[in-house]
Amino acid sequence: MTIQPYRSPSTGCGIRAVLFDTFGTVVDWRTGVARQAAAFAATRGQHLDAEAFADDWRALYQPAMEAIRSGSREFATLDTLHRENLDQVLRHHGFDPDRLDARTLEELNTSWHRLPPWPDSLEGLSAIRRSYIVGPLSNGNTSLLLDMARNAGLPWDVIIGSDMTRTYxxxxxxxxxxxxxxxxxxxxxxxxxxHNNDLHAARDAGLATAFIARPTEYGPGQVADLTPESDWDLSASSITELAGGLGAAEAGCAPSRRTSHHNANAHGKAANAIVNHGLPTSLYPAAASGNAAAPTNGQPSGSAGPSSAGT
Amino acid sequence: MTIQPYRSPSTGCGIRAVLFDTFGTVVDWRTGVARQAAAFAATRGQHLDAEAFADDWRALYQPAMEAIRSGSREFATLDTLHRENLDQVLRHHGFDPDRLDARTLEELNTSWHRLPPWPDSLEGLSAIRRSYIVGPLSNGNTSLLLDMARNAGLPWDVIIGSDMTRTYxxxxxxxxxxxxxxxxxxxxxxxxxxHNNDLHAARDAGLATAFIARPTEYGPGQVADLTPESDWDLSASSITELAGGLGAAEAGCAPSRRTSHHNANAHGKAANAIVNHGLPTSLYPAAASGNAAAPTNGQPSGSAGPSSAGT
Incomplete structure (x- = not known):
């Protein structure tokens, strides 16, 4: 259970908490919202392009928050912003929100509370949780994130919603x-x-960073965020793979046992898709000489950087 | 998994979240702090009455918070208050805090992060969590409660620390x-x-209430809070018993199956120690006539009150 924590090359710190953007990173909002919108339309016998409905609703997300970020509007929760935007999206798709009862609108608005996790999310989060604090770092409000976690089975240790930080x-x-x-x-x-822009802001604020590729978050035609656009500490194609990169995929491994540079993930596959941009191989004098400061079992190549001897 | 939620006689609402005072209610602070204080003294070869040390430290808890509650001091976290009080308690017990290194003091101060749960806590919380949101409602700060949860294995859905509400x-x-x-x-x-005083304040604020007897929280000579001092919605001698009272002890039971007034708790014992002060038997017309509004399986007698037909 006790492993040497992953040491971030960019911050120089041993990592204690691994926090996740949620919409797109942990859960598939497009599929989830589209499915619930389609069910809503079906019960009314109306045609709906459900994916377009989800995309249009999501497109109003950033402008709505921007009013709050810029200070032109007081803090309001994401549930509130979603609800305001819902009226607009409904009208655009041929529904009159004024003719829908409050319960139906509320049910549709809380689609964002009931989103399916990506196939790797639960296993990956559970693996990381064995060695690190896990939680969301999302623009969702606490009750939204709590419902999402209970519905999807996300094993968060703690939920710090945007209504607690009161900012986006x-x-x-x-x-x-x-x-x-x-x-x-x-x-x-x-x-x-x-999302690369989220990681840029996190790094500027002093946090360690990891990119997960979600190439179908925006559907089959996605063009943005297909690859890491900077040298984030870690990059992976799934959260299970990230768990390997954090040395968290193998529970209960002996902390002092040495391993090769190639780490195995929870499936026993070599986690060779993990890219650690932060530390070129030449920075591993310990691993090269095989002394006591070499990376320990369960840690990825490079997770213990030059300063690992001081931990 | 879906049960009719327990309906609070005092608030008239179906319960969605069951939140717990932590120190004394979920974890045994006296034993936990005493054990860690004893270990601290032992490594220094000094005698210490560890239970008295724990009691003395805890005794400074309310006065420290009172300065903040009264507005004479700005909000400070419980970790900060504990740390200030620790110096005083150390001196009283013959240790000079100025001669102890920062790491030792921090380790001792975070004794409150490493407290053992009462024997029934994990099973009871897990049972209640199947049907209700569970979390602490404690004066502890978020990081303290998070550490406590990870150390003790408390299965909280959400942690809203006093540093989030910024009050005590x-x-x-x-x-x-x-x-x-x-x-x-x-x-x-x-x-x-x-603690009856906590429940009085919660009820005055409009919350539903349940009392758990912890007759040895303050040691063998405890005189206060041995019994419920008001007609709280539920009273029980353990959290597992409370789970029975909330209808949460039997996971996956059919929501529409009727049962007798005697509910079984997770151990299969009749939960006859549960006292439901809120609803006299004469208020159960549905149960008496055996119609569809009778209490459903897994619910305690009386959990569905007169208004249950409208749910």
Whole structure:
């Protein structure tokens, strides 16, 4: 259970908490919202392009938060913003929100509370949780994230909603206040996200970073965020793979046993898709000479950087 | 998994979240702090009355928070207050805090993060969690409660620390802001506590209430809080018994199957120690006539009150 924590090359800190962007990174909002919108339309016998409905609703997300980030509007929860945007999206798709009862609108609005996890999310989060604090670092409000977790079975240790930090990513306060609630230095907190802009902001705020590729988040025609656009501490194609990169895939491994540079993930496959941009191989003098500061079992190549001898 | 939620006689609401006072109600702070203080003294070869040390430290808890509640001091976390009080307690017991290194003091101060659960806590919380949101409603700060949960294995869905509400129980805001983060009416939230004064304040704030007897929280000579001092919605001698009272002890039972007034708890024993003060038997017309509004399987006698037909 006790492993040497992954040491972030970018922050120089041992990681204590691994926090996740949720919409797109942990859960598949497009499929989830489209499925619930389609069911809503079907009960009314109306045609709906459900994926377009989901895309259109999501497209209003950033402008709505921007009013709050810029200070032109007081903080309002994401549930509130979704509800306001819902009226607009319904009209655009041929439904009159004024003719729908409050319960139906509420049910549709809480589609965002009932989103399916990506296939690797539960296994990956459970693996990481054995060695690190896990939680969301999302623009969702606490009750939304709590419902999402209970519905999808996400094994969070803690939920710090945007209504607790009272701000929205990518403002620095969103990351810093979260670290503060955890009583951790920003550098001991890692943000995992499928969105490069989120990671840029997290790194600027002093957090460690990991990219997860979600190439179908926006559907088959996705063009953005297909690859890591910077040298994030870790990059992986799934959360299970990330668990390998964090040395968390093998529960209960002896902390002092040495291993080769190639780490095995929870499936026993070599986690060779993990890219650790932060540390070129030449920076591993310990591993090369095979002395006591070499990476320990369960840790990825490079997770213990030059400063590992001091831990 | 879906059961009719317990309906609080005092609030008239179906309960959605069951929140727990932690120190004394879920974890045994006296034994936990004494054990760690004894270990601290032993490594220094010094004698220490470890139970008295724990009692003395705990005794400074309310006065420290009172300065914040009264507004004479800005909000400070419980970790901070514990740390300030620790110096005083160390001196009283013959240790000079100025001669101890920062790491030792921090280790001792975080004794409160490493407290053993009462024997029934994990099973009871897990049972209740199947049907209700579970979390702490404690004066502890988030990082303290998070460490406590990870160390003891407490299966919280959500942790709303006092640093998120920025106030201390028993001020009404402590209860009301917690319900607000959950997006629930206060009456849909139940506070479970081993302390009658906490329950009085929660009820005054509009919450549902349940008493758990912890007759050795303060050691063998405990004189206060041995019994429920008011007609709380539920009273029980353990959290597993409370799970029975909430209808949460039997997972997966059919929601529409009727049962007798005597509910079985998770151990298969009749949960006859559960006292439901809120609803006299004469208020169960449905159960008496055996119609469809009778209490469903897994629900305690009386959990569905007169208004149950409208749910």
């Amino acid at each position: 990513k990518p403002l620095p306060k969103a990351y810093l206040r979260t670290a503060e609630f955890l009583d951790l230095k920003p550098g001991a907190v890692m943000l995992v996200a499928a | 129980k028993p001020l009404p805001k402590a209860y009301l802001r917690t319900a607000e983060f959950l997006d629930l009416k206060p009456g849909a939230v139940m506070l479970v506590a081993a």
